Amino acid sequence: MTKGKWLQFILDRMIWLILILVVIFFTIRIGGKFLSGTTLINVLLHASVLGVLTIGQTICLLSGNFDLSAEGIVSLLTVLAAWLMLPYREMTLAQAGGIGWELSPYIVIPLMLVLGTFIGWINGILITRLRMNNFIVTLAMQLFLRGIAYVISLGAIMPGTPKDFNWLGGGRIGAIPVSVIFTLILFLVFEFFVRYARFGRELYAVGANRDAARASGFNPEKTVTQAYMIGGFMAALAAWMLLGRLEVSVPTLGQGMTLETVASAVIGGVALSGGSGSIMGAFSGVLLLSVVDTGLNMMEVDPFWITGVRGLIILVALLLEVQKSRIRVDMLAGRAKSPVVRS
Amino acid sequence: MKKDKLYDIFLFIVDNLIWVFVVVALLVFSLISKNFFTPFNLVNILSRVAPLALLVIGQSFTLITANFDLSSESTMGFTAMVAALLLASQKNGGLGLEINPFLGILIMLLVGGAIGAFNGIFITRFGMNNFIMTVAMLMILRGATYAISPGKSVNFLPPEFDWLGGGALFRIPSGDGKFLAVPVSMFFVIVAFIVAHIVTKYTRFGRDMYAVGSNRQAAEAAGIDSKRIVTIVYIISGLCAALAGLLDAGRMDSATPRTGAGLIFPVQAAAVIGGISLFGGRGNLIGAFGGVLLWGILDTGLNIAKVSPFWIEVSRGALLLFAMFIDALKVRYLRRMALRKVLAASTIGLKDPLLQVE
């Protein structure tokens, strides 16, 4: 028991230790330049889009479900937003314009948020009402949305989003990007929300033990659906942020980010089995991935190896989480083996 | 022993439902478009979906053991890119090694098999969830494919390499002085399905797959090494994905960073609508072949009918949902049939029967 507890304690806090080691490693390899304010801003900038998506993912994971559709939502909404806002232009090589409606950003942004939430709602309904597997549903949704993004964009990029749209992703207050401030605030708000609001309590209960939550008077179907709606909403925010930063829609935007969000959450101590972990924990995971990415980029490592390292981190994180939950199961099993005799 | 007639009839229908769909689809498209029912189209349906067909074979193997391999589309893209880089000249985007095409194919298969083995070992030995593991692999390999590619397609591959995917086995004069080329890939797909069918139906390994998928504990109690079976199945799936990459690169005479992207979606749909159950232990490769045919017919038919790509995409999504829905319904119904027998047997007596079904 005590051995298990110690292991648990260390596993739960290992992230900060690793983060420090990683920073030391990069400082040695790159030098003092790595410890500059610019690097910090770069790390946080990298952490912003990933972070917003990770908040959504974490909430879904806490409810005991995966949301693999988020990157599909990002992909669709960035393309859709550019398409609705940009003037019509004949397609050249790989560049295209919008449909020509030139909608105002103040219409498009709410539309994105509503659409993202709506897609989350559909996920939730399919999973809770039709009782389909959350993994299959959201993966299918991801591929489906990406397919539609391709159909709209025909694979072309659409450059030149309007200024009013770009302030969230590209704007700065002094030297600090708006998106960084925005993301930090979001993390704090959601940490507070999940920890103290009634919804948070339901989320943990439903994720940890759906049957007991129901018998305690909660409505797990509703809670899970709401979790997916938050996931969809956060994906829409991420899409807005990302498109605003790049000022050009690329149909492959967001590709592969789902796994990074899952990995960030898991690295930060969120259990894949649901009901355990915190938003700020997930933030530490986001930070670690961002530091590694930024560091490797500054070392001018071949992109191939960056992908490899990232993949390795993700696999190791998932593997550790599986082992950790095994320990947890063993610990609880020690209790569960009480002489409950069924005959 | 008296047989339960209704049950048998139901089973026969659900097991062969796919062929009804195939025939209906053929009829509908023939009526909609005069251009559909031509020799050229019919011959091309199978070669168009040849890469998909190979992925479906691999997926069926894993699904029968109640596992998923969601990484296969990326395995396909990655192996195709690896081979293309090794084969193509530098000016066409390759590394300029221009190695022997057969060596290239061999390397492809080795890489595919190794990826499958990696998946299988992590799932069976380290207790990774098969979903998480293969989705991680799906994304990691796609990223790796982009990373190793020159950022665009790699073109002009050697003809020996292209033969299987793009070559013609023979040509039939089609009257007007032109020739109808009968593609190699069509025959390859048919042969592959026959082999897969024999493996699943007539080898001990194949039957062990079904046993593991139907009830792993019972299979292990009967002395079947489920970990070994599942690992091999993932290796087979990796090999099939590499073959799919070979067919696709051969047909296109190029590999792109997006080769195979998004295919996992139709792969699942084709396998499931062909009767391979997501819950394991059910379905056969002949049905899966029917699923591939149906997908090919829809694909070709919708294209010829000039349906907008948007609606094609939507209809594909709808088809997958429909297939999954039918599958869930089927399994639920079969379980309920078993349950009804229990209830019919005793007015009162079973401990919470409905609770145990869910």
Added chain:
Amino acid sequence: METLSSNVILEMKGISKAFPGVQALNNVDLTVLEGEIHGLVGKNGAGKSTLMAILMGLHSLDSGELIINGRLITNVTPREALEAGIAYVPQQVRMMDSLTVAENILAGNLPVNRFGLVDWEAAFKDAEERLHRLGLELDVRQRVEGLGVVEQTMLAIAKALFSNARLIILDEPTAALARADIERLFGFIRSLKNMGVAFIYISHHLEEVFEICDRVTVLRNGQQVGTYEVKDLDIPHLIRLMVGEEIRDYERQSTCQDEVVLEVRGLTRRGHYEDVSFTVRKGEVVGLSGLAGSGAAALGRALFGLERRGVGEVWLKGKPFTAKSPREALDKGLAYLPQDRYRFGLVGIRPVRENITYTILHQLLNALRFVSFRKENEVVQKYIEALEIVCTSPEQRVGLLSGGNQQKVIFAKLAATRPSVLILHEPTQGIDVRAKLDIYRIVDELASQGIGVLIISSEVRELLGVCDRILVMYKGRISAEFRSGEPQTTPENILLAIEGGNAHDQRQVAAVYS
């Protein structure tokens, strides 16, 4: 060990096993002979399952000896048990449902022809012949899921025999069977017995024990009462052996008032219970008992909205009552303590504090609609003190508490909703003696506050101590009612009613089945 006569298959001697807080088995002997059907009976918690788990190598034993086929085995592993020829057939047989009977029989060992391919004709013939040798005629080409329940059970027994089992443990094999199917199963078992196969037969249906068993071993509270020839016993005698002398765990003063808080009229759900009517008064504690499948358990879940209720009327405090979900039931004043506390009662990885307040979160919100920690802690502290919940702090994970304290947390959670009716399902299962007394005291206290309590339990002694009235359900109907203090309210009579007889015609019941 050669001194043993050759036809003893299994000898368990002086088996003892303790779990934290409970002596599950104390010096139990069990001898099974070749070609014998040996009954194993006892109330819930008597130690039957633990004894079988030891035999199958799932639990280690603290002391005692296990001799299988004359070979002494000190610590059995599941594999050793299997190799020694011991097989377990559960109530719900799980096989490879989507595969044929033949494949289930020959799994991992299908015949192949000279090309290495499976020879299906040979496989079907082989399977058919094997079954035929056991006198079992099944269509080997049929998928297992297409078979009836009794056929699946018989197939499971046959399969065990094909892997050289000599002793088969049958755990409640008839619970889901109609009479005609029971006849078939018993016929099959008897024919195997004549071939020398031995059976251990576990059942709550005592009449079946008389019908099929040669000898019967009775367990009570982990002790062996004795092993008897069935022909020397009758049902009332066997029940007396199972119950033992009457020691009441607990005595309470009735706080029953006149006002009816729960009234159930003609409630019927096909396949579960039929035409059930009863009332619970304010401050009254009513017991409800019955065999597994008698409908008592389903009734509790249905009233709480966890399952469909069927047709019929339910009145709560004079108003018509329906609950489609537990939330609705809680809001209307009906709370329920589930039997499986790990699955339905607690969120094990969350702290005690959260588990206590799950049901009343909406009452603890502050102006910002956030959970007020001050209000929450007040409630939590109050219940931890009142129910004497032992935990290191309210932040301790509830899964790490002892069984009794876990149960108290659930009581706190339910009591916090201030219900008018409380339904308790096996409230003392799997907890130690001291905690049991605590639970009884809590029930007593809640009743004296005017809550109507319905206890669904198979622990007759517990019901006798704590209840004002005890209702018995048999095959979905309420078949008997016992009032506290009346002369016929004895454990024997109640158990007899649970078994399907009643006090006045026990001789008839025994006659029907012997």
